[in-house]
Amino acid sequence: GEGTYVRPTFLALCLSSRRNMCINETVMTSTRGHRDDVDSKCRDRTASWVRQRAALKPGSVETCDFYDKYEKGGTDENLRGVYDLADLQEVGREQGWCPYFVARHVMNHAKVVVFNYQYLLDPKVAGMVSKELESESVVIFDEAHNIDNVCIEALSVELNENFLKQAQASLKDIAGQVRRKKDEETRQVQESYNKLVAEMNADG
DSSP: OTTOOOOOSSEEEEOOOHHHHOOOHHHHHHHTTOHHHHHHHHHHHHSHHHHHHHHHSTTSSOOOHHHHHHHHHOOOTTOOEEEOHHHHHHHHHHHTOOHHHHHHHHGGGOSEEEOOTHHHHOHHHHHHHHTTSOTTOOOOOTTGGGHHHHHHHHTOOOOOHHHHHHHHHHHHHHHHHHHHHHHHHHHHHHHHHHHHHHHHHHHO
């Protein structure tokens, strides 16, 4: 009847960064919502090797309960309707699921997906999204006059003195590790040789 809301039978959703979708209070509090820090903390808790270690030695590493619950028993088959970021976060809190990975998983059968330019134009993240889109997809750019600036920014690299100093320090650290590894291997080879010579002399 009039005024009755009918939930759409299709799925439409927004896709955004971990920072904008994360509902893990520990991550958001410790990073103060800084994008790069949220991304790093998220990967530290959801990477496959982290979960493998957690499975072998429970409690040895921190994982994300929201990600773990969705991976173990989450299903997106009943998601129908239009979901903005707040809606996805609400679903995440109700179900105990990670909104970011829910959106990532369901976008391949969503009829409408809304996201930032970078998800199609920035080579660093475009593959994650574009590979999920069907070849017959229709792409609509809002404020398309900004595309050239977005492309320039995506393909540009900014270097400053602090960045170069950090890179130099990292290279020195790597060089030191390689040198120590070589020294250790040389020592092991020399010890094996000395042992072999000693055994041959003893037999002779």
